[in-house]
Amino acid sequence: MSADSRIAAITARIVERSKPHREPYLDRVRNAAAKGVHRSVLGCGNLAHGFAVCSPSEKVALSGDTVPNLGIITSYNDMLSAHQPFETYPALIRQAAHEAGGIAQVAGGVPAMCDGVTQGQPGMELSLFSRDLIAMAAGIGLSHNMFDSTVYLGVCDKIVPGLMIAAMTFGHLPAVFIPAGPMTSGLPNDEKSRVRQLFAEGKVGRDELLEAESKSYHGPGTCTFYGTANSNQMLMEIMGFHLPGASFINPGTPLRDALTREATKRALAITALGNEFTPAGEMIDERSIVNGVVGLHATGGSTNHTMHLVAMARAAGIVLTWQDISELSDIIPLLARVYPNGLADVNHFHAAGGMGYLIAQLLKKGLLHDDVRTVFGQGLDAYAIDVKLGANGAVHREPAPTQSHDPKVLATVDHPFQPTGGLKMLTGNLGKAVIKISAVKPERHVIEAPAKIFHDQSELQAAFKEGRLEGDFVAVVRFQGPKANGMPELHKLTTVLGILQDRGQTVALVTDGRMSGASGKVPSAIHVTPEAKEGGPIARIREGDIIRLDAIHGTIDVLVDACELASRAPAEADLSHNEFGMGREMFAPFRAAVGAAEHGASVIFH
Ligand SMILES: O=C(O)[C@H](O)[C@@H](O)[C@H](O)[C@H](O)COP(=O)(O)O
Numbered sequence: 001m002s003a004d005s006r007i008a009a010i011t012a013r014i015v016e017r018s019k020p021h022r023e024p025y026l027d028r029v030r031n032a033a034a035k036g037v038h039r040s041v042l043g044c045g046n047l048a049h050g051f052a053v054c055s056p057s058e059k060v061a062l063s064g065d066t067v068p069n070l071g072i073i074t075s076y077n078d079m080l081s082a083h084q085p086f087e088t089y090p091a092l093i094r095q096a097a098h099e100a101g102g103i104a105q106v107a108g109g110v111p112a113m114c115d116g117v118t119q120g121q122p123g124m125e126l127s128l129f130s131r132d133l134i135a136m137a138a139g140i141g142l143s144h145n146m147f148d149s150t151v152y153l154g155v156c157d158k159i160v161p162g163l164m165i166a167a168m169t170f171g172h173l174p175a176v177f178i179p180a181g182p183m184t185s186g187l188p189n190d191e192k193s194r195v196r197q198l199f200a201e202g203k204v205g206r207d208e209l210l211e212a213e214s215k216s217y218h219g220p221g222t223c224t225f226y227g228t229a230n231s232n233q234m235l236m237e238i239m240g241f242h243l244p245g246a247s248f249i250n251p252g253t254p255l256r257d258a259l260t261r262e263a264t265k266r267a268l269a270i271t272a273l274g275n276e277f278t279p280a281g282e283m284i285d286e287r288s289i290v291n292g293v294v295g296l297h298a299t300g301g302s303t304n305h306t307m308h309l310v311a312m313a314r315a316a317g318i319v320l321t322w323q324d325i326s327e328l329s330d331i332i333p334l335l336a337r338v339y340p341n342g343l344a345d346v347n348h349f350h351a352a353g354g355m356g357y358l359i360a361q362l363l364k365k366g367l368l369h370d371d372v373r374t375v376f377g378q379g380l381d382a383y384a385i386d387v388k389l390g391a392n393g394a395v396h397r398e399p400a401p402t403q404s405h406d407p408k409v410l411a412t413v414d415h416p417f418q419p420t421g422g423l424k425m426l427t428g429n430l431g432k433a434v435i436k437i438s439a440v441k442p443e444r445h446v447i448e449a450p451a452k453i454f455h456d457q458s459e460l461q462a463a464f465k466e467g468r469l470e471g472d473f474v475a476v477v478r479f480q481g482p483k484a485n486g487m488p489e490l491h492k493l494t495t496v497l498g499i500l501q502d503r504g505q506t507v508a509l510v511t512d513g514r515m516s517g518a519s520g521k522v523p524s525a526i527h528v529t530p531e532a533k534e535g536g537p538i539a540r541i542r543e544g545d546i547i548r549l550d551a552i553h554g555t556i557d558v559l560v561d562a563c564e565l566a567s568r569a570p571a572e573a574d575l576s577h578n579e580f581g582m583g584r585e586m587f588a589p590f591r592a593a594v595g596a597a598e599h600g601a602s603v604i605f606h
């Protein structure tokens with residue numbers, strides 16, 4: 001079935017807008033791909049260094065140009081529960097490559113930050129910049145130019161987007177993303193949040209809080225809420241960079257290893273040496289990107305992808321805008337209720353039918369482009385499947401269920417949880433912003449209240465502790481944009497604002513900063529552009545001004561006369577404490593060079 005005409009029209013608009021970037025990009029990819037086996041341009045010295053540690057037979061193979069060599073980019077470390085399983089992947093991949101008649105080498109490693117460890121800490125101010133740094137680091141590994149195909153080992157927030165930017169930059173090579181899978185379910189996410197609120201109100205002590213947190217985050221794998229990391233898995237599957245069904249299989253299971261072996265063999269099968277050559281930069285096109293946005297809306301995915309997906313697309317010469325995202329939100333229904341958009345976690349989502357059921361439902365109504373290329377071949381219908389371990393220990397796929405196994409977690413496309421995706425763009429005299437309302441109760445979709453202004457999230461937390469946050473208000477937390485301090489997530493505010501909201505106060509947040517993909521129940525206009533550091537209108541708001549946030553009509557305004565607003569000198573903030581400590585002194589060039597949030601907040605593309 002062809003895509004819904006409204007979706008096709010938005011895709012056509014993106015194609016037209018992208019031409020000035022996409023056509024030269026494709027020329028570069030095709031020229032690079034036409035050069036054949038890339039290591040053949042290396043001199044003997046280059047090659048000898050490149051295969052010095054290989055076995056004699058591998059050296060002979062790599063000396064020639066008939067055996068495919070697979071470059072592994074790994075983001076293993078012990079800080080991210082989601083990335084710790086990657087420690088053993090290179091050995092598994094080398095073995096699978098050998099079985100397939102190929103060779104695999106770790107081309108390089110990339111840094112990976114756990115936003116959970118740095119949440120509310122100075123390190124979070126490096127987080128957004130780490131995305132582009134990861135892309136650059138992956139490029140360093142791939143620049144050895146020894147490879148005919150690539151596999152990327154990454155899961156979390158900035159890592160998959162950074163790896164995707166690298167994969168698009170090296171778009172002449174095939175790219176298969178290999179995930180590690182979700183942590184098994186622990187303490188439910190809503191119970192974790194309840195204990196947090198009790199702690200913030202002084203009703204439980206640190207021991208109780210640490211016990212709850214540790215029962216929630218308890219082992220290897222991705223945290224089980226539907227935040228940016230799990231939104232990444234959804235995107236890699238619906239855009240065709242994972243093998244079908246790979247996203248949400250738990251680590252340390254036979255099926256997980258079978259999927260890793262299969263992905264390795266698939267990456268070696270789609271090189272220019274075979275007859276299914278699938279260079280990543282040509283595999284992905286505007287339809288794949290639109291499919292990613294559709295998946296984001298249908299699942300209530302992370303707001304961070306209003307920047308990361310924009311940057312990932314731009315790396316392939318595709319120009320995606322907030323307007324595209326917002327208009328697709330009006331078309332795509334919400335089919336999944338996964339925390340913070342519900343009580344279920346990603347394990348429950350997978351058990352209810354998971355990605356295969358979701359894709360099947362969306363395809364049924366033409367809400368996805370089916371005619372796309374993927375690492376698995378032509379057509380997205382190959383992803384409308386349920387994956388299991390076959391009798392011989394290999395991956396076995398069956399058609400996706402036609403009914404949800406849990407209608408409270410996965411709805412049908414004919415009877416969705418909400419008729420729209422709930423990830424909207426807001427515009428008004430404060431500029432542009434983004435809001436996710438899939439986790440916000442309908443009665444809170446329009447907020448009008450006086451502004452309380454903060455230049456740091458710790459100021460708001462202190463005001464809460466001192467009992468100064470009474471009545472209805474819109475918290476304006478500014479100087480949190482990319483140029484100010486690296487645009488940190490302000491997820492710690494969710495607990496405080498959630499308490500006040502639960503007490504019956506009408507509260508909302510307006511910020512040029514970010515929120516975690518795990519944030520949700522408090523109406524928040526985030527990524528406000530232009531940012532305060534750039535003198536944007538958010539810097540002209542004064543204490544007590546009335547702010548109106550309307551997610552229904554897509555507006556964000558301060559109710560002040562236009563001449564009065566223009567006559568105000570923009571506020572200034574002392575950002576000296578953001579320039580040193582925890583490595584921030586090394587990122588001054590990033591703060592100086594970074595572009596606007598609506599263009600992906602990148603130091604690579606503007
Ligand atoms: O965008 C995201 O999904 C978040 O960055 C997430 O990866 C982060 O780790 C949260 O902070 C975890 O939630 P808690 O801080 O509530 O544990």
Ligand code: SF4
Binds near residue numbers: 080113114222
């Ligand atoms: S989901 Fe977030 S908290 Fe969990 S491992 Fe990934 S980055 Fe860390």
